[in-house]
Amino acid sequence: MTDASIPKASTLLRPDARTKKRNASEARFRFYGMVAIGIGLTMLLVLMFTILTKGVGAFQQTFITLQVELLENKLDKTGARDLELIKKVSTFGYAPLIAGGFNKVVADTGIQTTLKPKDQSGILSKSAPAQLRDYVLNDPDQIGKTIEFEFLANSRVDGYLKGRVTRESIANDKNISVEQLDFVDQLKQAGVLKKRFNMDFILGADASDQRPEAAGMGVAMAGSFFMMLVVLALALPIGVAASIYLEEFAAKNWITDIIEVNISNLAAVPSIVFGILGLAVFINYMHLPQSAPLVGGLVLTLMTLPTIIISTRASLKAVPPSIRDAALGLGASKMQSVFHHVLPLAAPGILTGTIIGLAQALGETAPLLLIGMIGFIASNAPGGISEGLLSPNSAMPAQIYEWAKRADPAFYERAWGGIIILLVFLVTMNTIAVILRRRFERRW
Amino acid sequence: MYDAPSLENTLDQKAIKIAATDVQVYYGDTHAIKDVSVQIQDNTVTAFIGPSGCGKSTFLRCLNRMNDTIDICRVEGKILLDNEDIYDPKVDPVQLRAKVGMVFQKPNPFPKSIYDNIAYGPKIHGLARTKAELDEIVEKSLRRGAIWDEVKDRLQSPGTGLSGGQQQRLCIARAIATEPEVLLMDEPCSALDPIATAQVEELIDELRANFSVVIVTHSMQQAARVSQKTAFFHLGNLVEYGDTSQIFTTPVDPRTESYITGRIG
Numbered sequence: 245m246t247d248a249s250i251p252k253a254s255t256l257l258r259p260d261a262r263t264k265k266r267n268a269s270e271a272r273f274r275f276y277g278m279v280a281i282g283i284g285l286t287m288l289l290v291l292m293f294t295i296l297t298k299g300v301g302a303f304q305q306t307f308i309t310l311q312v313e314l315l316e317n318k319l320d321k322t323g324a325r326d327l328e329l330i331k332k333v334s335t336f337g338y339a340p341l342i343a344g345g346f347n348k349v350v351a352d353t354g355i356q357t358t359l360k361p362k363d364q365s366g367i368l369s370k371s372a373p374a375q376l377r378d379y380v381l382n383d384p385d386q387i388g389k390t391i392e393f394e395f396l397a398n399s400r401v402d403g404y405l406k407g408r409v410t411r412e413s414i415a416n417d418k419n420i421s422v423e424q425l426d427f428v429d430q431l432k433q434a435g436v437l438k439k440r441f442n443m444d445f446i447l448g449a450d451a452s453d454q455r456p457e458a459a460g461m462g463v464a465m466a467g468s469f470f471m472m473l474v475v476l477a478l479a480l481p482i483g484v485a486a487s488i489y490l491e492e493f494a495a496k497n498w499i500t501d502i503i504e505v506n507i508s509n510l511a512a513v514p515s516i517v518f519g520i521l522g523l524a525v526f527i528n529y530m531h532l533p534q535s536a537p538l539v540g541g542l543v544l545t546l547m548t549l550p551t552i553i554i555s556t557r558a559s560l561k562a563v564p565p566s567i568r569d570a571a572l573g574l575g576a577s578k579m580q581s582v583f584h585h586v587l588p589l590a591a592p593g594i595l596t597g598t599i600i601g602l603a604q605a606l607g608e609t610a611p612l613l614l615i616g617m618i619g620f621i622a623s624n625a626p627g628g629i630s631e632g633l634l635s636p637n638s639a640m641p642a643q644i645y646e647w648a649k650r651a652d653p654a655f656y657e658r659a660w661g662g663i664i665i666l667l668v669f670l671v672t673m674n675t676i677a678v679i680l681r682r683r684f685e686r687r688w
Numbered sequence: 689m690y691d692a693p694s695l696e697n698t699l700d701q702k703a704i705k706i707a708a709t710d711v712q713v714y715y716g717d718t719h720a721i722k723d724v725s726v727q728i729q730d731n732t733v734t735a736f737i738g739p740s741g742c743g744k745s746t747f748l749r750c751l752n753r754m755n756d757t758i759d760i761c762r763v764e765g766k767i768l769l770d771n772e773d774i775y776d777p778k779v780d781p782v783q784l785r786a787k788v789g790m791v792f793q794k795p796n797p798f799p800k801s802i803y804d805n806i807a808y809g810p811k812i813h814g815l816a817r818t819k820a821e822l823d824e825i826v827e828k829s830l831r832r833g834a835i836w837d838e839v840k841d842r843l844q845s846p847g848t849g850l851s852g853g854q855q856q857r858l859c860i861a862r863a864i865a866t867e868p869e870v871l872l873m874d875e876p877c878s879a880l881d882p883i884a885t886a887q888v889e890e891l892i893d894e895l896r897a898n899f900s901v902v903i904v905t906h907s908m909q910q911a912a913r914v915s916q917k918t919a920f921f922h923l924g925n926l927v928e929y930g931d932t933s934q935i936f937t938t939p940v941d942p943r944t945e946s947y948i949t950g951r952i953g
């Protein structure tokens with residue numbers, strides 16, 4: 245081995261075979277790592293790009309502004325402005341007023357069209373008369389005046405402006421004709437028909453199958469909000485109390501071992517299992533109302549508890565024992581040492597875990613399937629807390645699923661838009677969690 | 689021969705503060721303290737020395753029942769504080785720990801202000817009725833902890849921001865703020881530099897006037913410098929206990945001798 249004739253073999257300036265091999269394998273590993281990260285990032289980018297391109301359209305809606313004369317002889321024959329009598333006029337009574345509005349536009353702008361008045365109104369949403377009626381019932385003093393009113397265009401017109409609907413694609417569509425699209429082009433030129441940001445998509449209620457243009461996320465958002473309220477109010481105190489007891493007070497024996505193992509097991513239980521449990525216990529046995537956010541919240545609480553318990557125990561464990569010793573050595577009781585010293589130090593971690601648990605619960609869909617929160621169309625925002633908790637509602641992910649399921653492509657676009665809203669919530673919550681963790685990390 | 693009993697008498701003029709008899713400590717199956725009997729005097733600094741792992745900390749923690757916080761730890765035997773059995777079922781360890789304060793090896797101030805660190809003990813024991821009284825206790829404790837001059841201008845800044853030596857003196861001040869009768873210190877200087885060590889040792893000497901101090905140390909020089917009584921532990925046994933001067937000059941047990949001459953480490 246000690247070959248004196250080639251002493252240069254051990255120079256540092258030239259790597260030996262082993263070193264070369266080691267370096268090569270390290271370089272290979274780095275490459276694999278970079279490829280893995282690259283794949284992950286590409287997936288993320290594709291996902292974000294798809295969601296954004298498909299979803300942003302939902303935040304824009306086409307509106308048509310008309311001068312509508314609220315004829316007194318149609319809406320309030322007596323002239324007494326008696327709300328009860330005005331209510332007797334159904335949406336049918338408003339249709340002629342809208343047709344009048346179109347007449348005026350055509351006359352004012354000199355648009356040439358062969359469309360009958362009924363077909364002119366056909367480019368509006370089916371909810372247009374109801375929109376106008378609601379406005380009048382809200383403010384009966386406007387009767388007799390001419391008002392400027394912004395109507396929702398129907399989803400075909402909206403799709404036409406967004407490029408989803410073309411003259412070719414509507415060949416077999418009896419909801420819209422090529423003449424109507426010509427009319428739309430003219431109205432657009434005249435500045436009467438416009439696409440603009442639509443707050444109602446974020447704040448409004450879901451609408452029936454026929455009116456995708458009127459559907460919004462707001463009420464489902466309220467449903468999600470009330471569910472999160474229930475989860476927060478139950479899972480946080482129960483989870484924290486359970487963790488503190490297990491971590492700080494309970495004797496370490498086989499019973500606590502079993503409990504510990506089962507909490508971890510619980511965290512791995514598929515959420516649909518909690519859903520069927522909720523159906524059996526909360527609805528069939530306890531007779532809580534179906535589709536109610538209260539029940540949804542209870543089910544999600546079961547699901548979130550293990551997450552909160554595990555993260556709370558981890559943050560309690562992370563508090564150095566010397567702090568407990570210091571407090572106990574001064575004659576503080578166990579409880580004082582926990583509540584005065586350990587808990588404040590663990591609080592950021594607990595909060596982070598709670599937010600992440602809530603974010604999980606917010607995006608959870610499967611259990612809601614079983615307790616009837618999917619497929620329910622909530623048309624009114626809840627008026628108060630008890631109504632919010634007990635009256636049937638949907639939730640954000642449930643609403644997205646519901647939209648994606650419907651046939652009309654206009655709903656499909658709204659599903660993507662809903663996903664954007666949901667993601668904004670989730671990303672915000674996770675960001676808050678990360679910031680909390682960063683800020684309060686290791687203060688001792 | 690004639691002098692011997694009278695020497696005993698002068699030593700025993702100081703009252704016995706803690707009397708431990710036949711103490712056994714088990715961690716699960718490990719027998720960590722075997723048959724230890726020792727009498728600790730009031731107004732005296734007693735040093736526990738011995739090789740690491742011999743049970744000094746374990747025995748020290750018996751004296752304020754901090755071992756209760758370790759699930760697998762079991763203590764047998766009798767420990768009397770002022771003739772009351774501290775392991776009597778009627779004794780609440782929380783009350784005991786207010787009387788027998790403790791300073792730990794690693795300085796462990798609460799991550800709170802200097803003021804709150806000191807005020808915490810008096811607050812939970814109801815030693816102050818007004819803010820003024822509390823302020824007074826805080827100042828007095830910090831003075832007795834020989835750290836007042838260094839922190840008096842920044843009582844509201846965090847205790848964890850002090851240097852190691854300052855933190856340890858803060859912890860000593862915190863321990864004496866609750867007016868304990870005995871002060872237990874487990875290697876209080878092991879994390880400190882020589883200058884901070886000297887400051888803490890000086891402080892320990894002053895504390896002797898008011899407390900019975902028990903200090904665990906791995907440094908024999910330190911034991912020689914600060915203590916009047918020394919107990920030498922080896923493998924869970926109390927090998928020798930006596931006046932510090934006697935232990936270091938004329939040890940009776942060969943094991944003590946090998947340890948202080950550096951043959952057992």
Ligand SMILES: Nc1ncnc2c1ncn2[C@@H]1O[C@H](COP(=O)(O)OP(=O)(O)O)[C@@H](O)[C@H]1O
Pocket residue numbers: 715718720738739740741742743744745746747758
């Ligand atoms: N919490 C514990 N659990 C189990 N064994 C322990 C524990 N603390 C100490 N021991 C054991 O008890 C013996 C004495 O330890 P200790 O009192 O810390 O020694 P010293 O302080 O003299 O270095 C050692 O053998 C140690 O392993």
Ligand SMILES: [Mg+2]
Pocket residue numbers: 744745746874
């Ligand atoms: Mg020790």
